[in-house]
Amino acid sequence: MKKFIHDFEVTHNHHITDNYFAIYLKCPVALPQILPGQFAEVLVSNSTTTYLRRPFSIYDVDYEKNVLSLLIKKVGDGTSALSKLKEGDILNLIYPLGNSFSLPEGKKALLIGGGVGIAPMLLLAKFLHGKGYKPDVLIGGRTSNDIVEPEKYKPFGEVFITTDDGSAGEKGMVTQHSLFSENVKEYSMLYACGPDPMMKAVARVAASLEIPCEISLENTMACGIGACLCCVVETVDGNKTTCIEGPVFDTRKLK
């Protein structure tokens, strides 16, 4: 897929909670098609301490308005600087990057997002729903504050929630949700993105249930376009770049 570099204009910076915000960006030309799971490399030009671009999953796309959005969690200087952008500010993106999630064999699929790892699941839910699949969305977080915009997924599938402290949805990790004790075998694919331990847990469950599982990795990146070889992940077929051959990987291929 052809990659682009464009100066987007911030149309809205939506502060969802203290730590999460969604930034809406208008493309100066017609947006190319963006697949679920793809990401953008963002140039942070308002932070004195951020040098490299920052990768973010593409959260949502509105082809009519020519706007795409990113869902971001403040974790350091780069994301904090992005949280300060205002309407009319310019943000330079290289996009759309990476591969994408693949289609499940059967109708039902479970989309699991932990914290900000939920970001790529919105486009995926929309996409699957549009193609006639039945996606369920399971959102996990530490507390209810980490369950970000769950209503967004409702039009495309059923939404389930877990929190570590039980402040929203069921208490516990995502893999402890009752879904996994009940009809989990109905899903022909598990998709997951989130913290390392969460993705490992999901992959383990998937392996034991013999359900295919795709996860989206967040390896640190320097270029995002396959030039630096910094983002590699070890697979059964050797080192793969997360930015080009990922970020979505079949967990059975990962070492």
Add this chain to the structure above:
Amino acid sequence: MKKFIHDFEVTHNHHITDNYFAIYLKCPVALPQILPGQFAEVLVSNSTTTYLRRPFSIYDVDYEKNVLSLLIKKVGDGTSALSKLKEGDILNLIYPLGNSFSLPEGKKALLIGGGVGIAPMLLLAKFLHGKGYKPDVLIGGRTSNDIVEPEKYKPFGEVFITTDDGSAGEKGMVTQHSLFSENVKEYSMLYACGPDPMMKAVARVAASLEIPCEISLENTMACGIGACLCCVVETVDGNKTTCIEGPVFDTRKLK
């Protein structure tokens, strides 16, 4: 004089022309007394390429509103970033720094500013006027676009203008202004700030006329507080720091 470090709030960023802007900054506590010729070291936190603080003369002070202002010319990344600040943004200043202009012996003094070098002259004009002196202000620039806010000086003295291309005031350099052919001997002090060649020319005239002359130097600085010894100027009394022992120097002392 005690130095302070404070987070100021931008109350207004006044874009005067494409290249010049005046930024108004509210102090969180009562402003200490600021003398004409003093400057502030400004932390530019919205530029990825600006590391050191940037020194700017204090343009004006409003003790009642607790606001001070800086008059800045866009010349590089730091000043460009400052030009983008908006109301409500925070700017960290170390101030008031440096010595100050001294009082003239007689009543009349000529204040000469070239381009943005005019910045320290506003406070000086105000100060001299307040003490019963008669300051004349001579503003020089390349074109009329470099004659910045000349009306500001009117309440405190008479204003004269030169431009290199004659687009405002008399044509020529400041030292070619008719003031110098007429009643220049009436001035008991020349004060000047501006480009190197201009200050040299003024100093030369002052020397030939035997009028005392003070200029404000703009040596590059790393610390602004006398710690690094980077800003030195050679004087007849040895190396002096521009940030502590200057920026105002008697031209007779400079080598």
Add this chain to the structure above:
Amino acid sequence: METKLPASKDLFLIRESLNSTDQDQNKSEIENPKSKITMLDLSVNVHKLMLKNPVMSASGTFGYGIEFDDFIDVNRLGGILTKACTSKNRDGNRYPRMAETPAGMLNSVGLQNKGVEYFINTIYPKIEHYDTHIIVNVSDSTVEGYMEVAEKLNSLEKVNGIELNISCPNVKEGGMAFGTSCPMAGAVTKAVRGVYSKTMIVKLSPNVTNIAEIAKAVEDEGADSVSVINTLLGMAIDAEKRRPILSTITGGLSGPAIKPIALRMVWQVSKAVKIPVIGLGGISNATDAIEFLLAGATAIQVGTANFIDPQVCIKILDGIEEYCNRHGVKDIKELIGALN
């Protein structure tokens, strides 16, 4: 009142603050820069390689050029330095291989590549169409390994030069060790010279007390040019986890952070040797590039900056043209080493 000041002499050391304005004025003088460009000669010679302009991409930061086809016309470059090519397949180091640092980054990729045979059979056919010089970055852990790669590349029609990487800080054996002692640097240069007949550039390590000496050693053994500099050895620690960020503990520092060091080394080396010096290290814009030429570089390479802006090489090229036009430079070669 004293008036001792002679009117003619520089009275004092003050800021020459008119410069930026001068610059603006000059800019406005150029009514039609495009028309002047035709009169400008940007070509430079690195030994037998005639580069159409001095802007090349640095090894390991530009893939094989293909990765940048979506963003720029790669053919406009003076040359492409490919990623490292070794005698055998190398998996490189384990993840994490990268750490961001102030105005720079550390990497410990460790020469990941599929070996010289794969390069010749699979990659070369995909890039030989480029209308620019393809210079292969040759690395290995042994002198024999370097020789093997160089010898095999000698016959590739579109590869008219190699860059001997004797300065990679990210491999256990060989790599940087070759570049930090005169005898070793000389020995590997001499050995490869024996089997390689086209332009041989040697890429020097900055992790040395005296880089000019190393440059002279490789010049004496037949290097046609030197690239200055490879990465500086650095380290990054995750204070929260209390462990090094890179799997290899240390890695190579690149980016704007190292520019002042690179510039100094280019200046030192270009005064010490007669062969052309290729400057690199932190170049991110046309002004940086001009600085390297002024310091003595005949050509320059752009590395890490490609990650920040994949179009940066072309912007640098355009910026150099603009600078030359603005300064009345008709031939870029006038700028090489032209410090006042």
Add this chain to the structure above:
Amino acid sequence: METKLPASKDLFLIRESLNSTDQDQNKSEIENPKSKITMLDLSVNVHKLMLKNPVMSASGTFGYGIEFDDFIDVNRLGGILTKACTSKNRDGNRYPRMAETPAGMLNSVGLQNKGVEYFINTIYPKIEHYDTHIIVNVSDSTVEGYMEVAEKLNSLEKVNGIELNISCPNVKEGGMAFGTSCPMAGAVTKAVRGVYSKTMIVKLSPNVTNIAEIAKAVEDEGADSVSVINTLLGMAIDAEKRRPILSTITGGLSGPAIKPIALRMVWQVSKAVKIPVIGLGGISNATDAIEFLLAGATAIQVGTANFIDPQVCIKILDGIEEYCNRHGVKDIKELIGALN
């Protein structure tokens, strides 16, 4: 469908993105950090100097402390390294002495100071009231010069240590040359050791191939500690004027840009010697300081960062306390060299 994955083993290398959240959580666990601070031992020993905490200011960036009285309580520091003191008055280099660089700066101050006699008679009386260690940075161009300064300082009651600057890149004779060869570094250390009986720290130059060897050489000749690192030799050019920015052409690079190199050198030196290592180079916040301790430094110095924020030393000190409390560290010495 295959299910080969063992449940117990690390399945794959992925981002451990929970760290920052862990950190936040820990933060909220500390209800009353102040109460814990009393239990925290921040003191460290640099040979016979007992520092109340590991945070010191670096030579040439903190004046004599007095310059910072308006901004911080200087007495809270572990120590102050004064600006360079030489045997005779030195005017230093001509202006311009400074150039900004990406995340750093070059300086070529050139040891401007009024000489050791002036220090003892005029400056010392103004700073002896400080309730912190005053360590004088001793520089010169000859071994005899170093000896003269050290000998004269030996009797000052409140100066219980000197830092031998054998690494200044900004003086024509002496300076860095002493720091770039083992025999010379050893010789000057030995000579000064002969006349100085209190704590003698030797400040090493990073402009060398193998800094660990130099460290061992000075350790062997009686150094009680080493400071790692002084500035890296760099250069800046004004492309518009086509001339070097510094009057001396080259100067010393400092600031965040050099942090990865400094950290690597501290790590290498601390593994090579038994004497305590003092780490510096680009430290700008508490996290940086912790990284240097983890790399093996017993204490740290803050240099250029003082120019950006004159309160930074105190912020670093407070940040170290906060880190220790958050990580359950009771004695800062636990962190020294404690890389997992």
